[in-house]
Amino acid sequence: xxxxxxxxxxxxxxxxxxxTPLDFxxxxxxxWAILGPNGAGKTTLLHTLAGLKAPRKGEVALNDQSLNQxxxxxxxxxxxxxxxxxxxxxxxxxxxxxxxxxxxxxxxWDVETAEDLELARxxxxxxxxxxxxxxxxxxxxxxxxxxxxLATALCQQPAIWLADEPGNHLDLRHQVEAMxxxxxxxxVGRAVLLCLHDLNLAARWCTHILLLYPDGRAxxxxxxxxxxxxxxxxxxxxxxxxxxxDGRRYFVPATDRIDD
Amino acid sequence: xxxxxxxxxxxxxxxxxxxxxLFCIALSVTVGSVAISASDLWAVLSGGGEPLHQTLIMExxxxxxLAAFATGGLLAVAGALMQVLxxxxxxxxxxxxxxxxxxxxxxxxxxxxxxxxIVSIAAFGGALGSxxxxxxxxxxxxxxxxxxxxxxxxxxxxxxGAVITFMLAVGPTEQLPGMLYWLMGDLAYARSPWPAxxxxxxxxxxxxxxxxxxxxxxxxxxxxxxxxxxxxxxxWSIYGxxxxxxxxxxxxxxxxxxxxxxxPHMLRLVLGNDQRLILPxxxxxxxxxxxxxxxxxxxxxxxxxxxxxxxxxxxxxxxFLYLLYRSR
Numbered sequence: 001x002x003x004x005x006x007x008x009x010x011x012x013x014x015x016x017x018x019x020t021p022l023d024f025x026x027x028x029x030x031x032w033a034i035l036g037p038n039g040a041g042k043t044t045l046l047h048t049l050a051g052l053k054a055p056r057k058g059e060v061a062l063n064d065q066s067l068n069q070x071x072x073x074x075x076x077x078x079x080x081x082x083x084x085x086x087x088x089x090x091x092x093x094x095x096x097x098x099x100x101x102x103x104x105x106x107x108x109w110d111v112e113t114a115e116d117l118e119l120a121r122x123x124x125x126x127x128x129x130x131x132x133x134x135x136x137x138x139x140x141x142x143x144x145x146x147x148x149x150l151a152t153a154l155c156q157q158p159a160i161w162l163a164d165e166p167g168n169h170l171d172l173r174h175q176v177e178a179m180x181x182x183x184x185x186x187x188v189g190r191a192v193l194l195c196l197h198d199l200n201l202a203a204r205w206c207t208h209i210l211l212l213y214p215d216g217r218a219x220x221x222x223x224x225x226x227x228x229x230x231x232x233x234x235x236x237x238x239x240x241x242x243x244x245x246d247g248r249r250y251f252v253p254a255t256d257r258i259d260d
Numbered sequence: 261x262x263x264x265x266x267x268x269x270x271x272x273x274x275x276x277x278x279x280x281x282l283f284c285i286a287l288s289v290t291v292g293s294v295a296i297s298a299s300d301l302w303a304v305l306s307g308g309g310e311p312l313h314q315t316l317i318m319e320x321x322x323x324x325x326l327a328a329f330a331t332g333g334l335l336a337v338a339g340a341l342m343q344v345l346x347x348x349x350x351x352x353x354x355x356x357x358x359x360x361x362x363x364x365x366x367x368x369x370x371x372x373x374x375x376x377x378i379v380s381i382a383a384f385g386g387a388l389g390s391x392x393x394x395x396x397x398x399x400x401x402x403x404x405x406x407x408x409x410x411x412x413x414x415x416x417x418x419x420x421g422a423v424i425t426f427m428l429a430v431g432p433t434e435q436l437p438g439m440l441y442w443l444m445g446d447l448a449y450a451r452s453p454w455p456a457x458x459x460x461x462x463x464x465x466x467x468x469x470x471x472x473x474x475x476x477x478x479x480x481x482x483x484x485x486x487x488x489x490x491x492x493x494x495x496w497s498i499y500g501x502x503x504x505x506x507x508x509x510x511x512x513x514x515x516x517x518x519x520x521x522x523x524p525h526m527l528r529l530v531l532g533n534d535q536r537l538i539l540p541x542x543x544x545x546x547x548x549x550x551x552x553x554x555x556x557x558x559x560x561x562x563x564x565x566x567x568x569x570x571x572x573x574x575x576x577x578x579x580f581l582y583l584l585y586r587s588r
Binding site: 047050052071072073074075076077079080081083086087090091092093096097100101103104106108109156 | 343344347349469470472473475476478479480482483485486487488489490491528532533534
């Protein structure tokens with residue numbers, strides 16, 4: 001059970017005004033979505049929250065301790081990051097790739113134990129990749145690689161998930177499977193934060209929403225309050241049509257763009 | 261059980277490579293102007309044998325063979341490290357201008373008529389100087405990236421290349437053969453093998469526990485940091501140790517090409533890409549290959565000797581192309 005908090009946080013995007021200092025806490029069991037148009041700084045915010053990029057102002061606190069005071073290894077035992085872009089580096093198999101999720105828990109001389117292998121195989125199972133265990137990563141499809149990244153993070157057993165566009169390259173079913181995975185993680189007390197482009201995934205699965213505007217302004221709160229059609233239209237500068245299915249709100253782009 | 265299995269998976273190839281290395285060294289000390297049989301070799305090693313054999317083995321062939329082994333090992337490990345650091349399969353120990361810096365300093369001291377001992381020290385200083393220069397330049401105002409490091413290294417290397425060509429052009433004719441042999445890499449001038457061997461052993465021991473972190477780093481600095489690797493300190497120590505390894509190799513035998521580029525790749529094609537296995541395997545394979553190459557270099561057209569660097573390239577190119585062609 002861990003919390004991740006932004007305290008008067010201003011992310012560092014060159015030549016941009018400070019905008020709204022971010023001040024929120026992600027509690028165990030919550031699923032947050034960061035929504036915003038291209039270039040709003042969603043990825044920069046995610047990397048800043050993970051401690052991978054220094055903020056311009058303010059700080060990020062993991063369990064009330066500033067990330068600056070923690071060693072990378074301690075952070076990695078709590079926070080897993082699923083990146084939007086990945087480097088393949090040198091050839092590696094699917095199983096080898098998942099196993100590196102155990103790295104934060106191992107001393108330099110340790111070799112992977114049976115338990116590590118079990119965790120890795122369980123992570124592959126949960127992402128429907130078991131059959132591909134011995135395949136080289138370079139031979140996988142985009143969607144399979146995306147699931148492999150999720151599996152690696154699962155194997156890391158984080159208390160906090162930070163995932164950048166986890167639905168990228170995934171087909172409809174696997175998008176839903178991925179969101180279910182996050183929901184299950186939240187159910188067992190993990191905190192989840194996702195950068196999303198799909199409003200409807202956010203509306204269906206997330207408990208909290210943060211809207212990030214290209215000029216640095218931001219607002220955040222409970223999902224049902226934040227998902228207002230007019231706010232979203234301003235955010236994306238795109239007219240939306242709102243509908244209700246089974247009592248839930250969904251948003252579909254209308255054809256005309258708003259000119260401001 | 262998995263741990264035991266993993267250890268066994270790693271120790272089998274390493275045991276095989278150790279045996280092969282010993283065999284290569286034994287072979288190299290028995291071959292030459294005076295052939296020595298296996299039984300004579302054994303007699304010398306157990307403290308007896310004929311005085312001629314003793315001198316040949318203990319004072320001439322074994323030190324040279326060990327120097328070749330150390331140099332090859334240093335280069336192969338340095339190459340493997342550079343490839344991980346720069347995440348670029350084309351990287352070799354010399355990619356950041358180390359051999360150029362060493363060569364310029366060594367040739368300068370040859371031209372000044374300094375004794376061989378000073379030439380070695382100059383080469384060592386030149387290599388490390390070039391490493392510091394490239395690192396400093398690519399560091400710029402605090403944000404070096406691997407692309408920038410690579411590009412700086414390549415440009416500095418070609419700068420050294422121009423200086424070397426200039427020195428060869430204006431150097432006195434009688435010094436040219438010595439200078440050329442140095443540039444091609446030659447073990448005939450290798451003195452005591454011990455400094456190189458000790459550096460190889462020490463860095464191997466220091467690097468082994470970093471193997472898994474290197475595996476993670478190979479997936480990119482962001483991913484590595486997210487998995488708990490302190491990326492900058494790790495990159496600095498790789499850069500520093502690879503430079504030290506290369507400088508020692510260049511000091512021992514001049515710039516021997518190809519081993520540092522090709523041995524890590526050959527091993528990756530055969531053994532996979534776990535640095536915990538690749539690094540020690542590179543030390544053994546690089547060493548054994550250079551011992552073989554040097555043995556060939558001094559026997560093929562005996563009593564004339566070829567620079568070992570020529571043989572490493574002539575043997576390495578087809579072997580590597582074959583492995584690459586056969587691989588997935």
